[in-house]
Amino acid sequence: xxxxxxxxxxxxxxxxxxxxxxxxxxxxxxxxxxxxxxxxxxxxxxxxxxxxxxxxxxxxxxxxxxxxxxxxxxxxxxxxxxxxxxxxxxxxxxxxxxxxxxxxxxxxxxxxxxxxxxxxxxxxxxxxxxxxxxxxxxxxx
Numbered sequence: 001x002x003x004x005x006x007x008x009x010x011x012x013x014x015x016x017x018x019x020x021x022x023x024x025x026x027x028x029x030x031x032x033x034x035x036x037x038x039x040x041x042x043x044x045x046x047x048x049x050x051x052x053x054x055x056x057x058x059x060x061x062x063x064x065x066x067x068x069x070x071x072x073x074x075x076x077x078x079x080x081x082x083x084x085x086x087x088x089x090x091x092x093x094x095x096x097x098x099x100x101x102x103x104x105x106x107x108x109x110x111x112x113x114x115x116x117x118x119x120x121x122x123x124x125x126x127x128x129x130x131x132x133x134x135x136x137x138x139x140x141x
Contacts, residue, residue, distance in 0.1 A: 006083040028043045093115075
């Protein structure tokens with residue numbers, strides 16, 4: 001449902017929340033290696049997230065990416081909106097150009113119910129809270 005860019009953005013934010021603690025910063029190369037994603041592609045996604053104030057960065061030899069206290073409060077919905085835009089929650093699930101309540105696709109109403117539930121979950125899932133759960137339950141990112 002989400003683009004690769006959005007998936008990488010969410011994974012990167014969660015990785016930073018779990019691993020970049022106590023002021024530690026993680027470089028794009030290390031992040032790309034740990035997440036097993038293409039470095040140039042991830043670098044663009046990370047810069048977009050920095051511009052959107054979803055994550056923080058410092059340039060230079062001791063630079064890298066990290067999450068400030070404010071970044072820890074960013075929700076998954078904010079990341080999705082920043083990377084994929086509002087169409088992620090409104091476009092046709094089958095990709096049809098004309099799909100609405102008056103001209104629904106075959107899955108329109110089922111998809112609406114699914115999207116409303118997903119939208120609610122993403123709206124209340126802060127990166128910091130998810131990072132604590134990931135650490136506590138020893139989950140993979």
